Amino acid sequence: MFWKMSSFHGLKASSILTALAVLALSAMLSIPVQAHPPSEVMLSYDQDNQTLNVAVLHKVSSPSGHYVVQVDIFKNGEKILSSDYRSQPSTSDPFTYSYAVNATSGDVLKATAFCSIAGSRSGELTVGENDRLTVKSAPAASDLPLEDIVLPKGFAIQIFAQDLSYPRSLALGDEGTIFVGTRLPFDLIDSGDKTPVYAIQDLNGDGLAEESEIKVVDMLRNPNGVAFHEGSLYVAEIDRILRYDRIEANLDSPPEAVEVARLPYYILHGWRYIAFGPDEKLYVAVGADCNVCEPVDELNGTILRMNADGSDREVYAKGVRNSVGMDWSPSGELWFTDNGRDMLGNDIPSDELNHAPVAGLDFGFPTCHEKMPPAWALGPHVAALGMRFYQGEMFPAEYDSQIFIAEHGSWNRDEPIGYRLAAVKVVNDTAIGHQIFASGWLQEGEAWGRPVDVQPLPDGSLLVSDDLAGVIYRIMYSA
16 A cells, blocks of 8 residues: 655654554455355255255354355255355344255255355255155145045045145146145245245156155245246246246256246235236236225236236236136136135125136226126135136046136135135036035035145146145046
């Protein structure tokens, strides 16, 4: 450092030395003398959810100026993930990052955490036989009373996949992979905790996904919505939509996510449902951020439509309070479920099955419950969610083109209702009848299961997700 001596003209020698010492100290303080690598990096692995948890201790005074900037993940010596950060969650306590890593017993996992200023530290573990972490307390699949499920004659139900964390929306890949979105329960919805996006296969065709056939694509914040299009998996969190390219060819090492679109961060009714229509457009349900209120912006209480890359976004339908399920009829027309408002009593309003053959329709929320009359009234507070037109060949002919609807079940009704599957008969894009197809998840006012979504398989059987029991069922028919 260069100092002009003229600045000290007339000062005593002792004063000059003092001034120089102060300036030197100031210069030293401008250097990050506390820069250091993390002091600890500790790993744990959850085989059930295929998740590597990396706990880091990196004591700092300013987590936005001095922090863990990058974490690299290695499996058996090969780098498989790298995540960047702009701050760290804690100044003095250990903090944990979670990563979707598909590993089995004997695999060596390593994580290296880098300081934003200088240095790094690594941690390592070998995956053991019993590396388990219980994410959700749910009955074991063997304890579920499937015998209580009432189905029409000739139908049977079995467990397809078990020990899942809050399985919600379902999507089918080109090669038969079942992609599963998840969502935390209401009391944890805004906790920031992450849940898996699953990829499930039945490689041996025995009707049951083995533990090794259940993989985790990513750990995200309430990734309720999933859709598959042209080889890519689309996943909707509350405030964004992500895309994973060539996913079915890379289930053991999922690709980095590409952000497709940003969405409003509404917590209430923020669990997005997404699907691709026959027009190759991506449709997104954006629930109203209230029980009943005037929309806070033009996206509130709508169904959006956009290109697959997120461009050309438009409102396809408005006045839609909370849709968590949609599908297209064989003729290519949009149908969707919608949850009616709460707190008007036990019996009004009804949840709805709606039909939107063209863009621009207004379905009434919040000024009118049925401004556009519903295609079918499903009952008060049944919480109608996922729906699909059935076009398989396993079920009897009477079910052809019927809509199967998962009713999640009421929470604010004196006598609970829902917790079942309904079937609506549709002819020439007109609903003409309604029946209860499967029931029994509700016993004497207590629910042991809550259906969320349905997904027909190529063989004609029907999958049903249950976020309370933590399973996916398979419903079959045999004459």
